[in-house]
Amino acid sequence: MLNFLQSRAMEHLPMSFLVAFLLLCLSLNLPGFCVAGGNDSFVFAGFAAGAENLTLDGTAAVTREGLLGLTNNEPGVKGHAFYRIPLQFKDSPNGTAQSFSLAFVFAILSASSDLSTDGMAFVIAPGKDFSNASPAQYLGLLDSHSTGPSGNPFFAVELDTIKNDEFQDIDDNHVGIDIDALSSVESSSAAFHDDKDGTLKNLSLISTDGELIQVWVDYDGEAKQINVTLAPMGVAKPSKPLLSNTTDLSAVITDHAYAGFSAATGPIKSRHCVLAWSFAMNGPAPPIDFKKMPKLPHSGHNHKTLMKVLEIALPAAAFVALLACIAVFVIVQRKLAYDELREDWEVEFGPHRFSYKELFMATEGFKSKHLLGAGGFGKVYKGVLPKSKLEVAVKRVSHDSSQGIKEFVSEVVSIGHLRHRNLVQLLGYCRRKGELLLVYDYMPSGSLDKYLYGEENKPLLEWPQRLQIIKDVASGLYYLHEKWEQVVIHRDIKASNVLLDGAMVAHLGDFGLARLYDHGTDLQTTHVVGTMGYIAPELSRTGKASPLTDVFAFGTFLLEVTCGRRPVSNSVQHGRAMLVDRVLEYWHRGALEETVDSRLQGNYNVDEARMVLTLGLMCSHPFPGERPTMRQVMQYLDGDAPLPELAPANMSLLSLMRNQLSFDQSVLQYPWSATSMGTMTPGISVGR
The missing domain is CATH 2.60.120.200 (Jelly Rolls)
Structure with missing residues (x-):
């Protein structure tokens, strides 16, 4: 620049021009902002300039x-x-x-x-x-x-x-x-x-x-x-x-x-x-000088203010004591961060108990990037256990420790003893303040509903895969009802609770609502819990769950997987519609196969599809005594017993009941609006 100013050409320019030119050059070197190529290109490396x-x-x-x-x-x-x-x-x-x-x-x-x-x-x-x-x-x-x-x-x-x-x-x-x-x-x-x-x-x-x-x-x-x-x-x-x-x-x-x-x-x-921004028309955005970017403010404003007060208020002679107090404070805070609730009666459940610190580290502090899903009963995070490097799913559930937490933990641990290839393995639990953390095997392929409804760009399930998934879930449910030492009633069977492993083997999961009973005992009345569209009519009236209320939900699940439709759908023209009503209508027409998922484009075994749909209607019968047990369901699915023919008079019962010969129509169709849901028992959730 100096040589240029000393050139002969510049000697003939007026001094005012030289001053203006120098100011312009300096302005182009201001930190943080510059304009290139007119108004179609600019860059902010911070916004002070x-x-x-x-x-x-x-x-x-x-x-x-x-x-x-x-x-x-x-x-x-x-x-x-x-x-x-x-x-x-x-x-x-x-x-x-x-x-x-x-x-x-x-x-x-x-x-x-x-x-x-x-x-x-x-x-x-x-x-x-x-x-x-x-x-x-x-x-x-x-x-x-x-x-x-x-x-x-x-x-x-x-x-x-x-x-x-x-x-x-x-x-x-x-x-x-x-x-x-x-x-x-x-x-x-x-x-x-x-x-x-x-x-x-x-x-x-x-x-x-x-x-x-x-x-x-x-x-x-x-x-x-x-x-x-x-x-x-x-x-x-x-x-x-x-x-x-x-x-x-x-x-x-x-x-x-x-x-x-x-x-x-x-x-x-x-x-x-x-912190920075660059823009360009018809070309790449100008590079940002990250060294000139401003710093983010500290989030701990209260801590910073406290430190300033301490620096001013305390004399230098107390500096060593202050450091000691701070050290003690940090240690206590660190301990409180991982503090758990543990009572004497929980000693018997020790082998199944994880430390909160272990689960916190496994999920990197329950960061949102590890979030697998969320529902009415909590959020689920993917984690890797620090010592074993085992991939797990950690579910955080809120609870009131004054309402039967001992019994609930006892049931959780008992369910942890379940061993079946078609059940998600519950590995253990942790209890901390107002929440319960449940640790499960991680299922890399996610939940079945994502595949049925094309969410997250999941591939279409072919018919053989669907039939095998149905058999997998039936096998797991049969084990819960009849093969284990106690009767386990799942109470929330639905596609979103069916998880798939890397080989697409189905595992029935989420035992957050499950209850245990001894074989042959009378089942106690409980709150109505479950998901709309899967709740048996007698459960909504009496609140008494049984293996046959699980069978009803399984029947809905059969129709959902075969038809590729949600159990309850909403439309402006028809309002809320039940999937079982649609399948029943086509059964009366003799066109049951027309309800099969159209995305399969006819590539399915018609006899198998009719068998599954018919079985779904049998399981969805309004009278529990008319439903098959899971033992019978397994025999039908495996071909070990012929599927009974549905009698038209028997299947017309649902229509008669809607005319209120026996029951209120609202009990069968569950037409609960969003505004009335608040008056229902909190355990009911809307199906996805």
């Missing part, structure tokens, strides 16, 4: 250190941050959306280690005004009172930490591509493809220990393809994106539009932060 190029609203703010906080750790708020200048995405209003690329680094901080609300999103929209949008699950993008498309159409990539059924969310830790709606056109659990070994590795969107996540969004205007890629900080951009979707954004993005971020919180205090 260039903050004037952002338009902020709601709770969004830039800290002194340069951190862009979209929310401020308060519940029920929203915030937006947009690049101040609109970007030209089209050459004309009716033109084609151009290619663009962007990258950003974010973190979601929460007071809870594994729970946050609700999420954030990168957004492109024709306007920056989202003042009418709602917080929580609406992410500050949609109005909760609106039933149609937004008045400010948007393209967004959401990073969502809550599963909202109204938007068909897949889980509570997912990434989605949104087109003017929060029901994603493409979504996936947060993860990244590791280029080193080619595996897909889970990511937690919630930063528990200051973890940062990188996101890349690339749109190919010619191929109309959207790619979304994630990776933890320190990992180069993976060659394979997490999401890839073909959508022409020309219909949603206007010729000039704004790019930025939106975030919202629900009832849980959370903070959504962006």
Whole structure:
């Protein structure tokens, strides 16, 4: 630069021009922000420099250190941050959306280690005004009172930490591509493809220990393809994106539009932060200088304040004593973190008891990336036991220690003695404060319902596989009812409780509702528990479970697996419909095989399918005395006994009962609405 200034050409330039030129050069070297190629390319390595190029609203703010906080750790708020200048995405209003690329680094901080609300999103929209949008699950993008498309159409990539059924969310830790709606056109659990070994590795969107996540969004205007890629900080951009979707954004993005971020919180205090951002039109996003990024704030605000008070209040002479107190405090806190409830009567169950510390380490502190599923009775996490390296599934169940916990633990341990190839092995338990932790064998292929209904891109089950799964479950249930030393009533037989191992062998699992009885004893009356669509009529009236109430649920399971339909379905035209009603109607027509899952495209054994459907109707008979036992069911399935013919008069009984000759119609059809469920016994859950 000095040589240039001393050149002959510069000697003829006015001094005011030289000063302006030098100031311009210095401005281009400001830390954290620069513009390249005009308004179609920019990069923020922190937002302290260039903050004037952002338009902020709601709770969004830039800290002194340069951190862009979209929310401020308060519940029920929203915030937006947009690049101040609109970007030209089209050459004309009716033109084609151009290619663009962007990258950003974010973190979601929460007071809870594994729970946050609700999420954030990168957004492109024709306007920056989202003042009418709602917080929580609406992410500050949609109005909760609106039933149609937004008045400010948007393209967004959401990073969502809550599963909202109204938007068909897949889980509570997912990434989605949104087109003017929060029901994603493409979504996936947060993860990244590791280029080193080619595996897909889970990511937690919630930063528990200051973890940062990188996101890349690339749109190919010619191929109309959207790619979304994630990776933890320190990992180069993976060659394979997490999401890839073909959508022409020309219909949603206007010729000039704004790019930025939106975030919202629900009832849980959370903070959504962006640390860096780069963007480019028709080219790769400029690289980010990560060394210039701001640091995340410490989550332990109270601890930091306490330390400052101690440093000021205590004299230097007490420093050694202070260190000793802190050491004792840390040791006590560490002990309390793994503290368990253990009473004298539990000594007899010792071999089946795990330490909480062992399960905590196995699941890495029950991180969301290890979450396998969740239901009305708790969450299930995958874990690897530290010593044996055995893969396990750990279920966390809340309990009230004052209500029969001794009897319940006794039954849990007794069930742990069950040994059958078609039962999920219960390995043991742990009791801590207000929760019970149950440890099971890990089933790598997941639950059967994911295959029946095409969830998580599971392959279609062929008929021979379905029939074998039915036989597997029947064998396990027969063992529970008649082959073990006590009668075990499962009470929650359904597809989501049937787990598949690596060889696709079915295992009946989740004994959270099971009860034990001695053979030949009268069964006690209990609360009505189970899942809608599987509950026998007599159970809903009397609350008395029996092996035949399990048989009723198994009958529903037979129809579910064969028809590929849920036991209870809802439609605008017909309201709530029962699967058994549909199969019974086709049986009367003499067209039973027409109820078989249409996705099989006729590739099944008709005689076997008719046998299974007929057996399903027999097991679903409204009178328990007319149902077969599981011993008889096994004989029918194995071909050791001929299946009885169904008498039309006998099968018409259900229709007669609906005319209230004997029972109230509501008992048979279970038409419980969502509002009336609160008056039912808490043990009833809605089937998936």
